[in-house]
Amino acid sequence: MDDYEIIVIGGGPAGLSAALYLARYDRRVALFDAGQGRSTWHQVNHNYLGFPGGIPAKQLRERGYEQLAEYDEQVTVLKHKVEQLERDGDRFVASGQAGFWVARAVILCTGVIDHYPHFDGWDEYVGRSMFWCITCDGYACKGQKVVVAGNTDETASMAMQLTRMTSDVTLLTNSDDFEISRRFVQRLNKARVPIIRDKIDRAEGQDGIFEALILKSSDRLPLAQLFSHQGATPQTELAEQLDVTLAGNGYILVDSEQKTSQPGVYAAGDVTRLHSHQITTAVHEGGTAASSANYFLYPPELRDD
Numbered sequence: 001m002d003d004y005e006i007i008v009i010g011g012g013p014a015g016l017s018a019a020l021y022l023a024r025y026d027r028r029v030a031l032f033d034a035g036q037g038r039s040t041w042h043q044v045n046h047n048y049l050g051f052p053g054g055i056p057a058k059q060l061r062e063r064g065y066e067q068l069a070e071y072d073e074q075v076t077v078l079k080h081k082v083e084q085l086e087r088d089g090d091r092f093v094a095s096g097q098a099g100f101w102v103a104r105a106v107i108l109c110t111g112v113i114d115h116y117p118h119f120d121g122w123d124e125y126v127g128r129s130m131f132w133c134i135t136c137d138g139y140a141c142k143g144q145k146v147v148v149a150g151n152t153d154e155t156a157s158m159a160m161q162l163t164r165m166t167s168d169v170t171l172l173t174n175s176d177d178f179e180i181s182r183r184f185v186q187r188l189n190k191a192r193v194p195i196i197r198d199k200i201d202r203a204e205g206q207d208g209i210f211e212a213l214i215l216k217s218s219d220r221l222p223l224a225q226l227f228s229h230q231g232a233t234p235q236t237e238l239a240e241q242l243d244v245t246l247a248g249n250g251y252i253l254v255d256s257e258q259k260t261s262q263p264g265v266y267a268a269g270d271v272t273r274l275h276s277h278q279i280t281t282a283v284h285e286g287g288t289a290a291s292s293a294n295y296f297l298y299p300p301e302l303r304d305d
Contacts, residue, residue, distance in 0.1 A: 002030065002076075002099070002100070002101045002102070003028075003101075003102045003103070004028045004029060004030045004076070004101065004102065004103040005022075005027045005028045005029065005103060005104055005105070005297060006022055006027055006028075006029050006030075006103050006104070006105045006106070006107065006290075006293050006294075006297070007029075007030045007032070007082075007092065007094050007101060007103040007105075007106050007107070008022070008029060008030070008031045008032065008106075008107045008109060009032045009082050009085075009094070009106065009107070009108055009109060009110055009238060010032070010033070010037065010108065010109030010110045010111055010269065010271075011031060011032070011033025011034070011035070011037070011061070011077075011109075012037040012038065012039045012061065012109060012111055012269060012270075012282065013039055013060065013061070013064070013269065013279045013282040013283050013286065014109035014111075014268040014269025014270075014282040014283065014285055014286035014289075015031060015032075015033070015107070015109035015268075015269070015286060016031075016061065016064035016065070016067075016068065016283075016286065017064075017268075017282070017283040017284075017285075017286030017287045017290070018107045018109060018268060018286035018287065018289050018290040018293075019031040019068055019075050019290075020064070020067060020068060020071075020287075020290075021286070021287045021290035021291060021294075022074070022075070022290045022293070022294060023068065023071035023074040023075050024071075025290070025291075025294040026074060027074060027294060027297070028074060028076075029074060029075045029076065030075075030076050030078055030094075030101050030103065031068070031075055031076070031077050031078065032078050032080055032081070032082050032094070033077060033078070033079055034079070034080070034081040035079065036111075037111045038057070038111060038112070038114070038270065038277075039057040039058065039060065039061045039279070040057075040058065040061070041057065041058075041126045041127035042056070042058070042124075042126060042127030042128045042208060043056070043057050043126075043127030043128075043131065043136065043137065044056050044057070044127075045057055045060065045136065045279050046136070046139070046140075047135070047136060047278065047279070047280060048060070048279055048280055049280075057127070057279065060279065065077070078098070078101075080096050080097070080098040080099075081096050081097075082094045082095070082096050082101075082238060083095065083096040083097070084096070084238075084241065085106065085238040085241050085242055086241060086242070087242060087262075088102075090104065090264075091103065091104055092104070092105070092106045092242075092264065092265075094106070104264065104297060105264045105265070105266070105293040105296055105297060106242075106264065106265050106266070107258075107266045107267070107268060107286075107289045107290065107293055108238060108239055108244075108252065108260075108265070108266070108267040108268070108271060109267070109268050109269045109271065109282075109286060109289075110234075110235035110236070110237075110238060110239075110269075110271045111234075111235055111269060111270045111271055112232040112233060112234045112235060112270045112271060112277075113232060113233045113235065114132055114228065114230075114231075114232045115228070115230040115231045115232060115233070116130065116132075116228045116230070117130075117149050117174050117200050117226070117228060117230065119200050119201065119202050119203055120202055120203075121203065122203070124207075124208040125203065125205065125208050125209075125210060125226070126208075127208075128207070128208030128209060129205070129208060129209045129210045129224065129225050129226065130210070130225075130226045130227075130228060131225065131226070131227050131228070132227065132228050132229070132232075133277065133278075134158055134161055134162060134227065135276060135278060136278070137225075137227075138161070138162060138164075138165050139165065140225070141162060141165045141166050141224075141225050141227075142165045142166060143165075143166055144165075144166050144168070144224040144225050145166070145168045145170075145222060145223050145224045145225075146162055146165075146166055146168060146169045146170070146223065146224065146225045146226075146227065147169075147170050147171075147172050147213065147221060147223045147225070147226050147227070148162065148169065148170070148171050148172070148226075148227045148229055149172050149173075149174040149200070149226060149227065149228050149229065149230060150171070150173070150174065150228070150229035150230050150231075151173045151174065151175040151177060151178065151179045151180065151230075152179055152180065152229070152231075153179075153180060153181055153183075153184045154229060155171065155180070155229040155230075156171060156180050156184040156185075156187065156188050156193075157184070158227060158229050159171045159188065159191075159193050159227075160187060160188065160191045160193060162227065163191055163192075163193065167192075169193050170193065170194050170195075170196060170221070170223075171188060171193055171194070171195045171196065172196045172198065172200070172213070172215075172221070173195070173196065173197050173198070173199075174198075174199050174200055174230065175199065176199070178197060180195070196215070196219075196221070198215040198216055198217050198219065199215065199216045200213050200214075200215060200216075201213075201214050201215055201216050201218075202214045204220075209224075210223050210224060210225070210226060211223075213226070232270075233250075234250055234251045234252065234270070234271045234273070235271055236250065236251070236252055236271065239252050239260070239265075239267065239271075242262050242265055243261075243262065244260045244261055244262050244265055244267075245260065245261035247273070249273065251271060251272055251273040252267040252271050252272050253272075254266070254267050254268075254272045256288075257288060257289075257291075257292045258272070258285055258288045258289035258292055259292055263296070264293075264296060266289040266292055266293050267289065268282065268285035268286045268288070268289040269282040269285055269286060270282065272285065
């Protein structure tokens, strides 16, 4: 078994931030990155202070790894998936097909899986003209023809919020069911947001930029931007293996210091939903989790409590 002080699982902005903070605390860290997550898509982040014109999420991730390379004595990057996580006394054992790793604390930055509409070539549109976050990408829709895909009251709410950016918003259920309440149907009607009860069959477009959606009914729906609001699944399998308490919405429950219900276990980023799902907040939470975990590892005589 390879022995570390802290294991960080997830190589997105939260995990990279946690690893960097821990390196600066001179901790021995294993950072696991399976190469997945929201920061592997094509989107450009315009909300991160200090990057005029925005920065692609992929590039920010690459820069994070360049920064971590300065601390090769502290941080070991492992391109492996952790499949099992268990407590063994005062230590944690992570395991997968590549081996076993031991640490005294764990930071979970495992993120979420978004439920995007699936059609041939759908992944080329994600981050280019298909988005999930109005905070990140709503501004880019100013004056554009926008379709919001989803079948809940939350979808309806997003569609109405986007009317601040453009008057041309359409809600597409993309489902065989209809779960939007009568109250929100009335609100959509008042906001002049049409509702189409149909599903996406395929898309027309080039280089990840939409021109139109072809629906199951064979209708053609022109658009410039698609906002997916079909939900996301937090990746909590490893947390559940440690009996970490989840919130009612299925995300990992943490306090303001990113502590979970289990001593020595911390969580940061989109898997917690403590704050909004933003790169800026993921970086903040990763740093906070690292600082909490570092303090947890201090012997009693070094603590101020």
